[in-house]
Amino acid sequence: MVSTETRKEVEEHLGLVPTWIDNLSEPANDHSWGLVRDFELGETELSAREKALIGVGVSAAIKCPYCSHFHKEEARMEDVTEAELEEAVNLASTTQYFSTILHGAEVDLDDFVDETDEIVEHIKEQRAAAEAD
Template sequence: MEGMLGQVPGWMENLAEPASEHSWGLFRDLNLGENTELSAREKALIGVGVAAATNCPFCTYFHKEEARLSGVTDDELRETVNLAADTKYFSTILHGNETDLDEFKAETDEIVEYITQQQAPADD
């Protein structure tokens, strides 16, 4: 941990001993790992969005700084937070109104099909 972060953060010392090594491994491999499908930039932006949506000031600060290390601009950070808020907003509407999931999926599939057809090159 010290080799990657330059220190053992105090909050990591709060992990229960049976889970401490496992928790560090998850954090290291998912957040800091280079052999993942997502780039460091993409992972940082996801972290910012989730942290904002869950109202976690610790994670928000960490992931914004992580994003800045990956070259993310303040405008991109603002947009990421707005997208997270938009998703949380509509999720609240969908859940609160008990929207039928199967109907929602069917409509979404129709929308995706329509957009796919619109984007397809026109036959000459």
């Protein structure tokens, strides 16, 4: 169970202490809230909108209905449209799909990295040429 101090802080931030808080075990319970507070809800290099979209994609990929619900609502609070939510889920699914193919085919990682570097360089050259026109 989280400390009394942490319970007060959670309630201040969220308006209530959600039941999942009581499922955080020692010794990481107070620290776990700190991760949510500082990393997910706090100001970081990513905007709240970006973090919410990442959360939507990841929660879909790991097939977690709890996370999916939370992160979709979080995204909606950041004015993410339904079309953007769908796109985040679709992007997550394609990443998972191709990851399965790459792992199943046992594609050599070094070869993959080299090919990716070539692809990135090609795309950068195309973009530079398009900007020059």
